[in-house]
Amino acid sequence: MQVTLIDSPVANVANIARALREAGADLRVTADAAVIASAQKIVLPGVGSFVAAMTWLRATRIDDAVRLATSRGASLLGVCVGHQLLFDVSHELGTTPGLGLIRGEVRKFEGPLPVPQIGWNRVRFSKNPLFEGSEAFYFVNSYAAANVDSEIAQADYGGSFTAAVQKEKVFGVQFHPEKSSGAGLRLLRNFVQWT
């Protein structure tokens, strides 16, 4: 199954690429907006700063390409900051609009636990095509969405937050499946094979 991985400079593209290949993807890594616009299955990676990642998407017009592709029925998986980019807005360093594909806002963790969250955390999935059951995944994040309509998985970090979302064919996971051993590869395999 062909998968188009967006070659963002604000991401750990090599790691995700390796995991997607391991999960059976026929992988195309590109930053060409035209190619992305006509793709059927897209992965949007991201680590670090939401603002930097969104700025790059806008500058390259990949933001429009992703919106166009999903409006034509392409499936999309956002990973970590890539997941956050799917939302309406993030409050990291001011307020920045995201792609607006998923209703909701991304905010900094509040509460007494140390930020960033670094490490494994148990994720509870409701029924969805991406992953079944409850399993630990690897997180590195200071920001997250919470209580959004499209939530398909929750985790707790001094309060519940959104670990994964789905709206029709658009998916997002706040954790790093590429660092989550067997569970992460299983999730990626489900995305690669899902139609």
Place this chain on the structure above:
Amino acid sequence: MDVIPSIDVLQGNAVRLTGGQFALLTKYGPPEEVLDGLELERGSRLHVVDLEASRSGRPVETEIVRRLARRDLRLQVGGGIRSLRDARAWLDCGAERIVVGTAAAESPDFLQQLVDTFGVDRIIPAVDVRDGEVRVEGWQRGASESITTILRRLQALDIREILATDIRSDGALRGPSFALYRQLRAMTPLRVIASGGVASVHDIVSLSRHANVSGCVIGKALLDKRITLAEANARVATPNAIPERVIPCLDVRDGRVVKGTNFGNLRDSGDPIECAIRYEKEGADELVLLDVSATDEGRRTALETVRRVAESIFIPLTVGGGVRSVSDFRALLRAGADRVAINTAAIANPQLIADCAREFGAQAVVLSCDVKGRDAIVRSGKESTGIDAVDWCKRAEALGAGEILLTSVDRDGTNAGFDLELLRAVSGSVKIGVIASGGAGRLEDFRDAIETGGARAVLAASLFHERRLAIGDLKAFLAREGIPVR
């Protein structure tokens, strides 16, 4: 598990005794002022001990209890309750429950009367233990019967919850007596309110993982602001959400895994890529790779090893050894490390921690702290720095380190157990996670490093390399002991 703040009162003040001795007393001021500083939620439980009453055998600070009860708190009051009249005095003041010590151990008839008169839900028998013996009369003397007999009698009365204190750990902040609670669980179905020894939020989390522990009394650590109730309650709400990690460590030299004792006597332990793949398959949560080569040639080989290991696993990889600059740090990240550990260079130049944290994020920066005695040491264990390890770890956290890899050089490769005192000292002083390293031998060592030591991850090398312990078996053991694992 309920987190129950505790204040001892004496002559109108909130105080603490150490080891139950009136001579070793700390004063905290009027109880109301003390409570105002704790930010108790409405309706929470509060444990109050009238110390004068426990010494003299009659209620003294009834006015204080009356005033505290008006604050919408659920009070449990103890101190020398030896008659129905004493008990009624406290309950009339607004206490929800009374804590009965000496009487619970020594006079079964009296306890029966209390239960018959006030109901079993208003009585909490206190069992104070020292070296397996129940102590009475302000801990001054041993009870005439064994702990087993005393517990059996409480069960016969239909008592459901007791307060258990390990006298040796009370007020000493050396950690709760997890062994006592484990022992009680084997002896009795009674629920236990744990009391004594809590020094950090890790202690509270560890207690909440004991199935028979229904409450945890915290005094000194709360009053000294080592713990906040908000944090304790947040952690206790989901004590098992975040799995604790098991991390195999590959010490790599010239492309091979090596392992020694006390940082010396290196012997070959296999191919790093084969080890890495095997460990991920066995359930390792993360891998640490330390370059222990001494030459520049060796370092270039190590970078290649890092690349090949990173490409063969799908778990986080932390790499350390010989990192001297931001560009060394970057080279390791580019080679596939998720996090990089800094050691010697950070001691000479602490700013390196801050520079790397700013450039790559706190999550990428691990302080590797090697400790001999209580001193941080450098150059693979060869040189002492005269810097206190705990101070250094606190400083590294302030500079932006995301986690601490804490290695006891004295214990390294000895299989004699982790240095729990060192672990407690560091984990109780920083908010960031501590990885326990050096000395793993028995299964219980790993449990103790997490439960007592407050470590968020446990690391071992030779045990895993030599197949004396399988990661899967270790994780199954930890799970049986109530510690969440992936």
